[in-house]
Amino acid sequence: MNNNNKANMSAFALKLLKNIPLLLFILVFVVFGLITPVFFEWDNIENILTSSSYIGIVAIGMTLVLLTGGIDLSVGSLMFLSASSAGLLIRNFGFPIWLAIVSAIVIGLLVGAFHAFCINKLKLVPFIVTLSTLVALKGLTLMLTKSVAVEWPSAITGMASRRLLGFIPLPVFIFIVIIILVQLMLKSTPLGRHIYAVGYNSEVAAKAGIDHIKIIAVVYILCSVLAAIGGIISVTQLGIVNAGYGEGEEFKAIAAAVLGGTSLSGGVGSVFPGVVIGTLLIQVVQAGLVYLQVDIYMQPIITAGIILLAILLDSLRTMLEKRLERRNITKSCE
Amino acid sequence: MGENILALRNISKAFYGIKALSDVSIRVEKGEVLGIIGENGAGKSTLMNIVGGVLQPDSGDMLLYDQPYKPKNTMDANASKIAFIHQELNLCNNLTVAENIFLIDFPKINKIPYINKREMNRLAHEAIKAVGLQCPPDTLIEKLSQGERQLVEIAKAFSMDAQVIIFDEPTTSLTARETERLFKIIGDLKQKGRSIIYISHILSDIQKLTDRIVVLRDGNVTAEGTTSSFNIDSMIFNMIGRDMKHIYPERKNVVSDEKKVELVNITKKGIVSNINLHAHEGEVVGIFGLMGSGRTELMHIFFGLDSFESGEIKIKGKLKSKNTAVQSIKQGVAFVTENRREEGLMLEMTVLENLSFVAMPNLASRFLRFIDKSRIADKAAAISQRLRIKSGAIEKSAAKSLSGGNQQKVVIGKWLMTSPEIFIVDEPTRGIDVGAKFEVYSVINNLACDGAAVLVVSSEIEELMGICDRIYVMSRGEITGCVGQDEFDRETILRYAFGQCAFNKNASHESEVQQ
Numbered sequence: 087m088n089n090n091n092k093a094n095m096s097a098f099a100l101k102l103l104k105n106i107p108l109l110l111f112i113l114v115f116v117v118f119g120l121i122t123p124v125f126f127e128w129d130n131i132e133n134i135l136t137s138s139s140y141i142g143i144v145a146i147g148m149t150l151v152l153l154t155g156g157i158d159l160s161v162g163s164l165m166f167l168s169a170s171s172a173g174l175l176i177r178n179f180g181f182p183i184w185l186a187i188v189s190a191i192v193i194g195l196l197v198g199a200f201h202a203f204c205i206n207k208l209k210l211v212p213f214i215v216t217l218s219t220l221v222a223l224k225g226l227t228l229m230l231t232k233s234v235a236v237e238w239p240s241a242i243t244g245m246a247s248r249r250l251l252g253f254i255p256l257p258v259f260i261f262i263v264i265i266i267l268v269q270l271m272l273k274s275t276p277l278g279r280h281i282y283a284v285g286y287n288s289e290v291a292a293k294a295g296i297d298h299i300k301i302i303a304v305v306y307i308l309c310s311v312l313a314a315i316g317g318i319i320s321v322t323q324l325g326i327v328n329a330g331y332g333e334g335e336e337f338k339a340i341a342a343a344v345l346g347g348t349s350l351s352g353g354v355g356s357v358f359p360g361v362v363i364g365t366l367l368i369q370v371v372q373a374g375l376v377y378l379q380v381d382i383y384m385q386p387i388i389t390a391g392i393i394l395l396a397i398l399l400d401s402l403r404t405m406l407e408k409r410l411e412r413r414n415i416t417k418s419c420e
Numbered sequence: 421m422g423e424n425i426l427a428l429r430n431i432s433k434a435f436y437g438i439k440a441l442s443d444v445s446i447r448v449e450k451g452e453v454l455g456i457i458g459e460n461g462a463g464k465s466t467l468m469n470i471v472g473g474v475l476q477p478d479s480g481d482m483l484l485y486d487q488p489y490k491p492k493n494t495m496d497a498n499a500s501k502i503a504f505i506h507q508e509l510n511l512c513n514n515l516t517v518a519e520n521i522f523l524i525d526f527p528k529i530n531k532i533p534y535i536n537k538r539e540m541n542r543l544a545h546e547a548i549k550a551v552g553l554q555c556p557p558d559t560l561i562e563k564l565s566q567g568e569r570q571l572v573e574i575a576k577a578f579s580m581d582a583q584v585i586i587f588d589e590p591t592t593s594l595t596a597r598e599t600e601r602l603f604k605i606i607g608d609l610k611q612k613g614r615s616i617i618y619i620s621h622i623l624s625d626i627q628k629l630t631d632r633i634v635v636l637r638d639g640n641v642t643a644e645g646t647t648s649s650f651n652i653d654s655m656i657f658n659m660i661g662r663d664m665k666h667i668y669p670e671r672k673n674v675v676s677d678e679k680k681v682e683l684v685n686i687t688k689k690g691i692v693s694n695i696n697l698h699a700h701e702g703e704v705v706g707i708f709g710l711m712g713s714g715r716t717e718l719m720h721i722f723f724g725l726d727s728f729e730s731g732e733i734k735i736k737g738k739l740k741s742k743n744t745a746v747q748s749i750k751q752g753v754a755f756v757t758e759n760r761r762e763e764g765l766m767l768e769m770t771v772l773e774n775l776s777f778v779a780m781p782n783l784a785s786r787f788l789r790f791i792d793k794s795r796i797a798d799k800a801a802a803i804s805q806r807l808r809i810k811s812g813a814i815e816k817s818a819a820k821s822l823s824g825g826n827q828q829k830v831v832i833g834k835w836l837m838t839s840p841e842i843f844i845v846d847e848p849t850r851g852i853d854v855g856a857k858f859e860v861y862s863v864i865n866n867l868a869c870d871g872a873a874v875l876v877v878s879s880e881i882e883e884l885m886g887i888c889d890r891i892y893v894m895s896r897g898e899i900t901g902c903v904g905q906d907e908f909d910r911e912t913i914l915r916y917a918f919g920q921c922a923f924n925k926n927a928s929h930e931s932e933v934q935q
Binding site: 270274275276277279280282283285286287290291293294295296353354 | 474493494495498506510511512513514515519520523524526528533534535537
């Protein structure tokens with residue numbers, strides 16, 4: 087009887103732990119709301135959603151790479167490059183806005199293709215390849231902009247405040263479209279399933295006849311393209327790209343993916359609900375800390391602390407799962 | 421003579437200058453089961469990898485239905501309806517049964533790349549039903565047992581309508597019941613006109629299952645003929661090139677009174693309870709139990725890989741203070757784990773590196789504890805020679821390039837480098853051939869002669885009876901019996917292994933014993 091109760095307790099705890107990011111998200115949201123009721127107002131919620139959209143898009147790209155067991159550290163610098171170069175193309179070369187945006191996306195595509203080339207053909211480790219481009223792209227952008235902030239025309243900043251159906255901000259709309267597309271791709275297309283297969287074990291995948299070189303190339307290109315899109319969406323909210331732009335975004339993107347249950351060793355993870363919840367959690371914490379007027383130097387420390395806590399709880403879940411699955415060999419425990 | 425489906429003509433293949441196959445010609449007839457036997461490293465796997473498209477031959481050619489057949493990769497082989505079921509199953513455990521079956525050929529909706537899940541699951545359901553696997557097609561592979569996973573591979577071969585199916589050592593991780601089921605499926609496939617190539621070290625299975633046998637030795641075909649023209653002795657003779665008079669080496673060890681190891685009342689809830697066992701100097705002690713009886717778990721606890729709740733472990737009369745692997749190694753305990761590929765070897769690293777891992781601290785230089793490369797290399801070379809490890813230069817060849825038996829010797833050699841006094845070996849002969857088995861037995865025997873205590877965990881009763889002085893029997897986490905050499909008897913041991921009550925209720929349980 088006693089044993090039975092214990093087992094039930096464990097099963098219940100496991101259920102709770104399985105939804106840690108969601109529970110933590112709700113908890114943080116409610117706590118912040120109780121302290122500052124402004125937090126519950128639609129304006130604030132819309133604000134959180136809008137600022138989640140760009141990091142969410144970058145995190146989705148990151149998830150694709152993590153699913154294959156790789157990593158892309160360069161996303162922050164690429165956001166900086168794409169946003170700055172689009173701004174420069176508009177301001178200095180008179181590009182129409184749409185063409186500037188397309189160019190920025192093409193830059194992302196080229197960076198992704200470069201990553202894929204280094205990883206597939208030169209057999210370099212993703213960590214080092216993307217660490218190098220993290221530094222190089224940042225340097226390149228500073229060279230192009232001469233460290234001067236790039237202002238975007240007001241037509242673009244207006245885009246962020248545009249509403250679809252009267253209440254969905256454009257960035258949020260784009261975020262939702264990307265969530266749906268990538269979710270469908272991962273769950274229901276051969277490409278998506280092959281990403282999981284390669285992430286489980288690229289040798290097994292190759293032996294089964296999957297072109298793992300192609301899969302790796304696709305995920306790095308998609309990741310960079312999504313980072314470029316994220317960079318542009320973010321700038322539609324800010325209107326200006328200054329020299330510190332994009333710094334630390336790779337941390338947020340990786341954290342959002344991991345909070346969403348993505349494994350760094352590949353093969354496990356999901357875009358929805360996983361990464362979406364992870365992104366929202368991070369943004370709620372950040373917004374809340376601003377509302378509470380927490381010391382600006384304390385904010386990153388607290389954010390990092392909450393992320394660490396979430397991941398700690400998640401690892402507790404894995405341990406508990408293992409313990410529950412362990413077979414009972416002796417008779418006494420039946 | 422039946423209709424030839426596949427013919428290999430004068431196939432040769434070398435790795436780094438070492439000939440793996442020279443001028444091998446074989447043929448496969450429609451609807452037959454062809455057995456391929458040979459020692460580890462005889463070239464069986466290389467040959468099958470060539471048929472399966474994993475490797476390309478240096479010279480020679482293949483004909484499939486009298487047409488040239490030149491697979492460049494697995495996909496080519498699959499497209500030609502040749503399926504290869506590897507010893508290490510090739511499944512993605514994070515995907516479902518259906519997804520694994522259709523991994524490179526998903527049923528799609530119209531022509532857009534959108535998987536038709538309903539159709540996929542329906543087709544998968546048919547395929548797994550045909551091989552007798554009972555689970556929903558959307559079950560994740562990681563939830564299945566080893567035997568069920570193998571059925572998924574067979575279902576995959578089935579769904580691609582494979583005409584030639586290669587099985588490489590399919591029974592090594594199956595229970596007896598799963599093995600029986602596999603044989604029945606192979607029989608069915610044969611009835612349906614499929615050709616089977618079956619590779620195994622278990623000669624009695626080969627005898628039971630195959631129509632024809634090809635024997636390979638050192639990359640050459642040494643014998644070929646109908647199964648009825650062979651008996652076990654002639655198979656062995658052709659495999660190793662000489663008669664094998666004894667399966668087990670002559671025993672010369674002397675058991676002294678001194679207890680090298682003693683476990684007293686070791687208990688860990690749900691895993692083992694009240695374990696009492698000991699081994700003397702110079703003694704080979706067997707531990708028998710069915711799969712899941714807790715024998716491997718017990719050895720993990722003993723070696724310090726797992727904790728225990730109460731009881732004592734004494735090594736050479738002294739209480740083990742900290743139960744960690746490091747402590748065990750310091751006290752002269754060695755542990756050859758059950759799963760050599762996952763737990764025993766760094767597959768990507770060289771034989772030399774694998775051999776030197778454990779002993780490295782002992783062989784470090786006095787000054788600043790630098791690694792003494794030449795000393796390690798000398799010792800490793802000596803061990804490699806003593807165990808007759810067949811490989812290229814040990815400092816160059818990766819462990820994964822070795823055959824199963826030689827890999828096992830590397831794992832044993834790694835521990836011999838530390839000159840252990842207490843040797844634990846878990847399933848030391850799984851998946852290796854008769855010749856290599858004899859050598860492993862000899863190593864165990866010699867260790868005992870030199871005064872070590874050896875604990876052998878095995879699910880083969882004959883093997884334990886052949887090499888042990890005493891056998892403990894485990895059932896459901898307890899020791900249910902201990903049998904001395906003069907009372908060795910299959911019946912008795914099995915009775916203990918089922919626990920008394922289980923045995924009385926259902927004698928047919930014997931089929932659960934591992935082959």
